Amino acid sequence: MKINRLILSAFGSFSGEEIIDFRGVQGELFLISGDTGAGKTTILDAISYALFEETSGRVRDGGMMRSQYADADTPTYVKLEFEYRGEAYVIKRNPTYKRQSKRRNQDGNYALTEEKAGVELQLPDGTMYRGKKQEINRKIIEIIGITAKQFSSIVMIAQGKFTQLLFASSKERKEIFKELFDTEIYARIQDQLQEQAKISTEKLKKYSMHYQAYMRGILLPDGYERVSEWESVLQYETMDRTELVEKMLEEICQQSGQQAKKDREVQEAAKEQVAQMKVKLSQAEQELKWITQRDALQEQLKQLELQRAQENEKLLRIRTAEKAGQVEPDYHAWKIKQQEQLQCIKELEEIGQLQVQRTQAKDRLVPAVNRLKAEGAEVAEGLTPEIRQLEENLQQYEQLQVLQTGLQKDSRIMQELQQRQEQIVERQGETAARIQQLKEQQQELSILANGYEAADQMEQTAGQRLDKIRRLQELWQSREEEAIRESAYQTKLAAAEAEKVKAGACYEHAMEQYIGNQAGILAKQLKPACPCPVCGSVEHPHPAAELMESISKEQLESFQQAREAAEKSYQQCAEEIHAWQQTLKLKDQQLQKDGEELGLTDWLDKADAGRILEATEKQAEQELSARREARQQTENAGKQLVRVNRELPELEQQVQEYEQQGKKLETECQIVHDRIIQQEAQIAGMRKELVFEDMKQAEQELTRKKQELKTWTEKITAGEESLQKLQTEINRILGILEAKRTEQKRLEAETEQRRLQYEQRRLEAGFETEEAFLKGCMEHRVLEQLREEHNRYEQHCKDIQKEYEIAVREVGEKPSYELDGMREALKTAEEQEQLAEVAYQKSANRLSTNETQVRQLRKLQEQYRKEEREFRIYETLSKTANGRLNQSVKLDFQTYIQRYYFNEMIRAANERLVEMTGGRLYLQCRELKNLQTQGEAGLDLDIYSAELNQVRDVKTLSGGESFQAALAMAFGMADIIEKRVGRIQMGMLFIDEGFGSLDDDARQLAIEKLRSMTGKNQTVGIISHVAELRDEVEHLLYVKKDSHGSHAHWFQ
DSSP, rough: OOOEEEEEEEEEEEEEEEEOOGGGGSSSSEEEEEEEEEEHHHHHHHHHHHHSSSOOSSOOOOOGGGGGTTTOOOOOOEEEEETTTTTTEEEEEEEOEEEEEEEEOSOEEEEEEEEOEEEEOOTSSBBBBOHHHHHHHHHHHHHHHHOHHHHHHTTOOOOOOOOTTTOOOOOOOHHHHHHTTTTTHHHHHHHHHHHHHHHHHHHHHHHHHHHHHHHHOOOOOOOOOOOOHHHHHHHHOSSSOHHHHHHHHHHHHHHHHHHHHHHHHHHHHHHHHHHHHHHHHHHHHHHHHHHHHHHHHHHHHHHHHEEEEEEEEHHHHHHHHHHHHHHHHHHHHHHHHHHHHHHHHHHHHHHHHHHHHHHHHHHHHHHHHHHHHHHHHHHHHHHHHHHHHHHHHHHHHHHHHHHHHHHHHHHHHHHOOOOHHHHHHHHHHHHHHHHHHHHHHHHHHHHHHHHHHEEEHHHHHHHHHHHHHHHHHHHHHHHHHHHHHHHHHHHHHHHHHHHHHHHHHHHHHHHHHHHHHHHHHHHOOOTTTTTOEEEOOOOOSSOOOOOOOOEEEHHHHHHHHHHHHHHHHHHHHHHHHHHHHHHHHHHHHHHHHHHTTTTOOOOTTTTTTTHHHHHHHHHHHHHHHHHHHHHHHHHHHHHHHHHHHHHHHHHHHHHHHHEEEEHHHHHHHHHHHHHHHHHHHHHHHHHOOSSSSSSSHHHHHHHHHHHHHHHHHHHHHHHHHHHHHHHHHHHHHHHHHHHHHHHHHOOOOOOHHHHHHHHHHHHHHHTTTHHHHHOOOOOOOHHHHHHHEEEHHHHHHHHHHHHHHHHHHHTTTTOOOOHHHHHHHHHHHHHHHHHHHHHHHHHHHHHHHHHHHHHHHHHHHHHHHHHHHHHHHHHHHHHTTTTTTTTTSSSOOHHHHHHHHHHHHHHHHHOOOHHHHOOOOEEEEOOGGHHHSSSSSSSOEEEEEEETTTEEGGGGGHHHHHHHHHHHHHHHHHHHHHHHTTHHHHHHEEESGGGGSSSSHOOOOOOHHHHHHHHHBBBBEEEEEOHHHHHHEEEEEEEEEEEEEEEEEEEE
């Protein structure tokens, strides 16, 4: 990853838009320097915020980064231009912050409005990535391959976080390495193996439960002799099938089959007997059914014969109604014509009355219309000249109205001009008062603003003093922790010395025994007249006796090794105490030196040294707070002075503009005043010549007279139209009356003709009188109903007779009889058949169930054996992967893989650490035998001191040593990530502070090492206020802060 440019706008202490170009330091070592609080760390915050929406230390959120020095119109954002894998990207991000609105409130003040957080991502092809904020954040992480937390660990090591990875616990390193090296897949493998082993265990339990269930599902045949043995077999909890169980299952199935076969034969015989009895009973029931039907049909024939007389009477009524139906059309035609004749007579009478009414109305209307015409002519003769005169006067009223409108407009203009003159005079006075007030403020603020540089320097001095006091306190606490270990060192040394004395005494005693025993062994080998191999004598009067307790050479060597080991352990303890004493002495010297620089003398030997440091720190904090407040006051005064200097010229310019506007308004007022006087004179002259007050009254009078003339004209026209309508209606009525009289004569003749035709048809049908005809008439619905009833009766008689004849042919005259005896015998046989069926089904079901259960048992046992083999495999794999084998340290699969990467990282880190410490210190992953047995372990880090030849916890390193080790670890991690995880290519490292804890030699060595690590694919940036670094690093980005905020400049 290469950062090309960083743009900050109103971000942190940077008030405006600040552009920082990193292209000139690609592959180089550069320094970001400046006074405390100048804004050095803000540059890292901006880079981290652009990428991840988090600042580098993750202490301040984006909403806190709005610059207090920025103008209201300056937006807050950061813009990062970078390359990754040769492709260029641009990110622009702004936080949520409040800014001054461009509109005023009702009270005239500017309100605050909230600017929502946003982010833009430009892709290498120049297009903008579309998506919501969270989607763009995920896309950025996808591009560079790491999260904000990982970025702060391997790329941008923030202030106070440099040694975080160095001092992290094994559990914390495991979380970091999980994402860096994609080892989460191994954790998933662990979980899957554990889950699979659990599933396999559950399957085995289920198979065992099913096996017991199938065994209990075996049904014993009736009369089975080995019931007690079988009940004992059911108590087995294992699935291993013994020869006894197999033999008993075969025996149970065999006896079940024999019993089912026997029950089947009994059931078939009972079924055959029932079938034969059912056939005989069915034949008898059919014959008895015909006899019963014959007797019932004979009874129905007798009943139908009794209804014959009633049916004959119904037939007579039907035939009479049919004759009357032939006459009905002529009868109805006569009645219709008779009704039409009566209706025509009624209409003739109504039309005659209407004709009389309309004639009388006409006679009344003619005189009234004549009178109206005469009166209308007189009115028109008087109104016509008046209307003509009013129309001629309207033109003069229009001219008057134009003059009045112009006068009103000029009056309004005159009033507005006078108001503007008053406003200008008022504003001119207010502006002059404001100018006087600002000039007084200008003098006061100038005095305060001139003291900013001094106040800022005093604040920086106070801040540096507080930093030194805090570092002194940290060093003193470290010294106290070292002093506490004195008792443990002395105890350990005493124990080592006691062990050395004990081992030496044991060795001396063993040596005496060994030598004494050697003399006995030689004496035992002496022979008479043979020289002694020791003294050469051939006589052996007092040979040495062999001791009862002998010491071998191997045992002697073992005692010797124990003594040497005890001496070595004692020597190591002594050296360790010596090193501890030297370390304590160095720290005391450093404490005394730093204390004297801060004005503290003879404080280290006092009992309340800690309280002295705390009081000194509190006093320094109070002094810093006071200096900061004083600097803030001068800074605010400077801002106010800028605003006053900017506002004064503007106000003086306004005063001049107000004077010019006043003169111009005075000239305009005079012009309008002259025009008003002229218009008033013209209006007064015209009013003397006109009758009405204004044009509206004249128009109203003209409209009234025209309406009056129109009303008379409309009245006359309406009267003439009414008279014409009456005459037209009278003529229409006379025509209708004549047509109705002709129609009445025609209907009279047709009615008589229809009556004669009806009389003739009635007599022909045999009805002498009209009364007899009407009595014989019947509704068509009733007639059809009677016909249907009679026809049903006749058809029913025929059907019953036919069925009776068929029944007689079947059984003749045979009498009826009973079937109870046959039915009772059949019922008994069926009960016997059911008992046989039940017995057979029971034995057949028992046989089927037993055979099924045996097959399932065999199948289940095979499944159990197969699953048991898989369970052994999964159980072993799960325990291995999750670190639960018989071992003292729990080391799971993921930690094992991460431990490999960790060792690779340590080897890469030691290549730098050896050079920086002159071969004194080596990092090493803690050996398995030394790991704790509780909690997560495996990624613990130790430090090996070549000078003391000892291994200790990395947390025991001093401040300078911790910085060197952390720096080596950072580069080691970057190397391994580059080699092992090819998808991550950072190519840049930022280090925020940490060099203040190094002496000159160590700092120079660290700088040289950092410089050697830079190149085409690696850029290193250092953030520090240590002044000596400015001379040791070629590229310097200097950050300076003044009353207007921070600014950054490159110095090559």
